[in-house]
Amino acid sequence: MIQLVEVTKTFGTGSSGIENVSLSIDRGEFVFLVGPSGSGKTTLLRLLIRDMVPTKGLISVNNVNIGNLPSDKIPHLRKQIGVVFQDLKMLTDRTIFENILLPLEMAGISDNEAKKKAEDIMSQVGILDHAHKFPVQLSGGELQRAAIARALVFSPDILLADEPTGNLDNTTSWEIIKILQDINKAGTTVLMATHNMDVVVSLNKRTVTLEKGKIAQDTKKPVKSEKEEKEGKEHSEKKHHEEKKEPEGEAEVKKEEESK
Amino acid sequence: MKSIKTMWKHVRRSPYQALAAILIMSLTFLSISFFSFVIFGSSRVISYFESKPQVTAFFKEDATQENIDGLADAVKQSGKVASVKFVSKQEALELYKRQNQDDPLLLDLVTEDILPASLEIATTRIEDLNDVSTQLQQSPFVSEVVYQKDVVDTLSSWIGALRKIGFVLTILLATVSVFIMVIIIGFKISQKKDEIEVMRLLSATKWYVRWPFLLEGIFYGVIGALIGWVISTGTLLYATPLLESFLKGIPLLPVSPLFLIVLLVAELVLAVILGAFSSFLAVLRYLK
Numbered sequence: 001m002i003q004l005v006e007v008t009k010t011f012g013t014g015s016s017g018i019e020n021v022s023l024s025i026d027r028g029e030f031v032f033l034v035g036p037s038g039s040g041k042t043t044l045l046r047l048l049i050r051d052m053v054p055t056k057g058l059i060s061v062n063n064v065n066i067g068n069l070p071s072d073k074i075p076h077l078r079k080q081i082g083v084v085f086q087d088l089k090m091l092t093d094r095t096i097f098e099n100i101l102l103p104l105e106m107a108g109i110s111d112n113e114a115k116k117k118a119e120d121i122m123s124q125v126g127i128l129d130h131a132h133k134f135p136v137q138l139s140g141g142e143l144q145r146a147a148i149a150r151a152l153v154f155s156p157d158i159l160l161a162d163e164p165t166g167n168l169d170n171t172t173s174w175e176i177i178k179i180l181q182d183i184n185k186a187g188t189t190v191l192m193a194t195h196n197m198d199v200v201v202s203l204n205k206r207t208v209t210l211e212k213g214k215i216a217q218d219t220k221k222p223v224k225s226e227k228e229e230k231e232g233k234e235h236s237e238k239k240h241h242e243e244k245k246e247p248e249g250e251a252e253v254k255k256e257e258e259s260k
Numbered sequence: 261m262k263s264i265k266t267m268w269k270h271v272r273r274s275p276y277q278a279l280a281a282i283l284i285m286s287l288t289f290l291s292i293s294f295f296s297f298v299i300f301g302s303s304r305v306i307s308y309f310e311s312k313p314q315v316t317a318f319f320k321e322d323a324t325q326e327n328i329d330g331l332a333d334a335v336k337q338s339g340k341v342a343s344v345k346f347v348s349k350q351e352a353l354e355l356y357k358r359q360n361q362d363d364p365l366l367l368d369l370v371t372e373d374i375l376p377a378s379l380e381i382a383t384t385r386i387e388d389l390n391d392v393s394t395q396l397q398q399s400p401f402v403s404e405v406v407y408q409k410d411v412v413d414t415l416s417s418w419i420g421a422l423r424k425i426g427f428v429l430t431i432l433l434a435t436v437s438v439f440i441m442v443i444i445i446g447f448k449i450s451q452k453k454d455e456i457e458v459m460r461l462l463s464a465t466k467w468y469v470r471w472p473f474l475l476e477g478i479f480y481g482v483i484g485a486l487i488g489w490v491i492s493t494g495t496l497l498y499a500t501p502l503l504e505s506f507l508k509g510i511p512l513l514p515v516s517p518l519f520l521i522v523l524l525v526a527e528l529v530l531a532v533i534l535g536a537f538s539s540f541l542a543v544l545r546y547l548k
Contacts, residue, residue, distance in 0.1 A: 072494070075465045102462060
């Protein structure tokens with residue numbers, strides 16, 4: 001589904017965003033992309049939507065080499081990939097409903113159909129009540145949900161999420177993770193860049209670690225052994241106990257993970 | 261339809277910029293309308309003078325009707341003449357009486373004998389006036405030749421200068437308006453840079469982003485053309501009675517409604533071209 005072969009992206013300043021990165025992600029996978037700031041996570045995501053062109057190497061999405069994709073084909077690629085941007089990129093002079101409607105309008109979908117799709121997706125992520133509010137009127141978590149809804153309007157094959165839990169409290173972070181898990185269960189490949197190691201450890205999914213633009217580690221299989229997972233859970237429980245109240249989203253996510 | 265809605269939103273959200281764009285376009289089209297009236301009017305005035313008898317040959321006392329007819333035939337055969345009219349002594353007196361009916365003293369002084377018979381000759385082209393005039397002067401029966409070449413020449417040179425000034429001024433204003441429109445639309449594009457960036461990341465095609473700006477340029481052009489046309493036409497219609505008394509005898513006014521409609525259509529077409537061209541330049545410059 002997503003394949004990167006020895007991809008390097010060097011910027012004009014000479015600094016390299018990523019260097020010789022090779023990575024293969026299958027359909028339906030949930031992959032965490034972790035690493036310190038400046039390690040190249042966002043660069044990698046931007047390369048996948050052809051917001052940047054690789055300096056070297058090959059990137060293919062759904063078996064299409066996007067490195068030499070003609071500019072008129074880029075909109076088509078972007079319809080296949082939903083993106084939750086780190087800074088959300090919500091248009092502040094439009095309501096949440098209008099923001100979510102925007103990609104559908106651009107695709108030339110009829111008003112009624114677009115409206116129905118937008119309402120469905122908003123209901124799915126739980127922000128239908130905020131449809132006619134402006135972004136400034138929403139909380140961080142609600143905005144994050146709106147950004148996810150906008151990324152999902154085309155029912156994309158792939159969802160890229162850049163730090164979707166950044167700046168969110170623990171409870172809200174788990175609610176967002178729950179939404180992303182549901183999306184993944186429905187068949188969408190999810191690639192999530194994050195700093196939130198609690199989430200990464202708790203969910204026990206494939207994790208790609210970037211360091212200075214290179215892949216330092218790729219756990220093709222879940223990262224933890226059963227023992228480590230138990231320890232991780234105890235650690236999380238202890239931590240949340242200290243917060244006096246365990247977030248509902250996290251409990252729900254963990255429960256699902258355990259039932260697997 | 262979506263592009264039109266977005267364009268209208270752009271216009272509503274920055275009314276002062278929209279007003280500036282419309283004003284400069286109105287000024288351009290006001291100038292175009294004004295000079296179109298001048299050029300159309302002056303062409304009609306020249307045509308009027310060209311169609312009038314331009315050469316008048318006055319005959320000597322001893323010239324017989326045979327001599328006059330012979331000369332008239334010779335002039336006709338030159339192929340440069342549109343019409344030849346013979347004015348007898350009696351007709352000349354009648355004409356003189358009509359022109360001076362309010363002055364009995366002048367009427368008393370003039371009798372049929374002192375007014376010469378004449379030929380009033382119109383040439384097909386103003387350039388032929390000299391040749392016909394020379395031919396008439398060479399006749400032994402002709403005492404004097406009078407023609408309006410000087411009047412038409414002066415008028416032609418004035419009208420030629422006016423046309424040049426109008427053309428240059430129109431080109432200058434059109435160029436200025438294109439530049440101002442490029443700046444205004446470019447500024448709007450810069451203001452919406454983030455929004456455009458988001459749209460592109462969300463799969464907008466280039467033309468989805470471009471169309472509203474192109475339509476905006478066309479909108480300013482069309483509104484400017486309409487305002488320019490309405491003001492100039494309104495002024496012309498208002499001034500028609502005054503101009504009619506000034507241009508007495510020249511069948512120029514009122515201006516035909518067909519001319520005004522043709523002018524409006526031509527200006528609208530030009531407005532669409534100018535508006536689209538300016539916004540396309542802005543789009544090329546600011547939307548890479």
